[in-house]
Amino acid sequence: MNPNDEVSTSSTSVWPLWEVFVRSSRGLSHVHAGSLHAPDAAMALRNARDLYTRRNEGVSIWVVPADAIAASDPDAKGSFFESPQGKDYRHATYYTKSEGVKHL
Amino acid sequence: MASQNLQPVPEALSPEDQERAAQLEAEGQAYFDRVMSDDSRIEPKDWMPAAYRKTLLRQISQHAHSEIIGMQPEANWISRAPSLKRKAILMAKVQDEAGHGLYLYSAAETLGQSRDKMMDDLIAGKARYSSIFNYPALTWADMGAIGWLVDGAAICNQVPLCRASFGPYGRAMVRICKEESFHQRQGFEILLELSNGTPAQKQMAQDAVNRWYAPALMMFGPPDDDSPNSKQSMAWNIKRFSNDELRSRFVGMMVEQVRVLGLTLPDSEVRFNEETKKWEHGPLDWEEFKEVLAGRGPCNAQRLERRREAHDDGAWVRVAAAAYAEKQLAKQARKHAEKEYAA
Numbered sequence: 001m002n003p004n005d006e007v008s009t010s011s012t013s014v015w016p017l018w019e020v021f022v023r024s025s026r027g028l029s030h031v032h033a034g035s036l037h038a039p040d041a042a043m044a045l046r047n048a049r050d051l052y053t054r055r056n057e058g059v060s061i062w063v064v065p066a067d068a069i070a071a072s073d074p075d076a077k078g079s080f081f082e083s084p085q086g087k088d089y090r091h092a093t094y095y096t097k098s099e100g101v102k103h104l
Numbered sequence: 105m106a107s108q109n110l111q112p113v114p115e116a117l118s119p120e121d122q123e124r125a126a127q128l129e130a131e132g133q134a135y136f137d138r139v140m141s142d143d144s145r146i147e148p149k150d151w152m153p154a155a156y157r158k159t160l161l162r163q164i165s166q167h168a169h170s171e172i173i174g175m176q177p178e179a180n181w182i183s184r185a186p187s188l189k190r191k192a193i194l195m196a197k198v199q200d201e202a203g204h205g206l207y208l209y210s211a212a213e214t215l216g217q218s219r220d221k222m223m224d225d226l227i228a229g230k231a232r233y234s235s236i237f238n239y240p241a242l243t244w245a246d247m248g249a250i251g252w253l254v255d256g257a258a259i260c261n262q263v264p265l266c267r268a269s270f271g272p273y274g275r276a277m278v279r280i281c282k283e284e285s286f287h288q289r290q291g292f293e294i295l296l297e298l299s300n301g302t303p304a305q306k307q308m309a310q311d312a313v314n315r316w317y318a319p320a321l322m323m324f325g326p327p328d329d330d331s332p333n334s335k336q337s338m339a340w341n342i343k344r345f346s347n348d349e350l351r352s353r354f355v356g357m358m359v360e361q362v363r364v365l366g367l368t369l370p371d372s373e374v375r376f377n378e379e380t381k382k383w384e385h386g387p388l389d390w391e392e393f394k395e396v397l398a399g400r401g402p403c404n405a406q407r408l409e410r411r412r413e414a415h416d417d418g419a420w421v422r423v424a425a426a427a428y429a430e431k432q433l434a435k436q437a438r439k440h441a442e443k444e445y446a447a
Contacts, residue, residue, distance in 0.1 A: 034210055034276075035210045036210065039426045039428070039429035040425075040429035040432060040433075050199075050203075051203050054196075054199065054200070054203065071149070074147070074150055075151075
């Protein structure tokens with residue numbers, strides 16, 4: 001291998017983007033904290049620890065390659081989330097006749 | 105999520121496609137306008153006007169660069185901090201600033217700019233950063249004055265930015281503001297201790313406040329009538345208050361706090377205007393501000409040179425980390441292939 005090839009792959013531009021999720025304390029879910037660049041998962045975890053938990057903000061970290069996340073299409077906002085529209089009966093607040101009845 | 109693709113407009117469009125593109129643009133603008141009038145948030149994959157994207161990219165990347173360059177005046181004092189405790193505090197603060205730079209670079213990346221491009225622009229001297237970091241930190245008391253005045257002004261500026269209309273920017277600012285309050289308090293404490301120390305120490309504290317006061321006031325940017333971009337930024341809910349409004353508020357806070365320090369502000373014209381209900385201050389040297397911003401301040405060359413050095417010194421680490429990652433990947437692939445073969 002040409003030594004120049006090695007240098008060309010060393011730039012941070014080939015370091016993938018990772019999304020960082022932090023569990024702030026036991027019993028809670030991991031929540032998205034931010035993102036960072038790192039060459040591999042182990043480095044991403046260490047960087048995430050230094051970047052997002054400098055003040056005991058977490059007891060557990062997940063790092064996920066950003067390109068592994070499938071996201072809903074922002075242009076389809078309306079249609080994609082249409083199904084719950086107009087279905088108020090899925091909420092307890094829809095049922096008003098029981099108001100004033102205890103423990104209900 | 106941070107990944108975001110800019111949508112390049114193809115050069116030659118058929119009339120139907122042109123019509124369709126115009127329609128999408130109009131729909132996007134209508135959605136964007138609704139978000140603005142609802143004071144809601146724009147997220148990276150939403151349609152946004154090109155000028156909005158450009159303004160944000162400029163502001164967020166400059167903000168990130170400021171955090172990165174801002175490590176230097178204080179890092180220079182780590183080895184000379186007067187006690188182990190102060191050394192540890194200063195290191196934590198400088199580490200925070202690196203972190204703030206990284207949060208902000210991430211936010212800027214969601215607008216479609218690569219981090220490498222931003223780093224390269226900074227190193228090449230093409231990018232701007234806050235003019236305040238081009239002033240030298242001459243004595244230990246400067247660590248106090250920087251924390252109290254410079255971080256104080258930054259907080260004043262940044263708290264309203266937590267509500268900036270661009271989601272990733274606002275979220276980065278929330279995190280940053282939480283961490284900044286320790287920065288200002290530790291600076292205040294340094295000044296308070298010096299002020300209660302020997303006459304020479306008190307003089308050193310006063311001297312640092314004298315030197316940092318005017319540059320800190322100028323951190324809020326040019327006066328409103330000389331700040332052409334402010335109006336648009338306020339219409340876009342990026343900026344919530346004008347430069348002069350924030351500066352006036354800051355002066356009011358400092359007037360109170362400087363009394364506790366037993367020091368004075370180097371400004372005989374500070375007063376509360378009963379009519380406008382605003383704090384006023386003496387004239388600032390905006391020519392100096394422009395000179396420093398244009399790269400002709402006391403430390404511009406030194407700051408950029410140091411940034412370049414640090415980037416070059418770190419090159420071998422980046423090479424090694426990338427090589428190791430590649431090796432691990434190859435190893436995994438080999439193991440996987442062997443397993444497949446065995447099965």
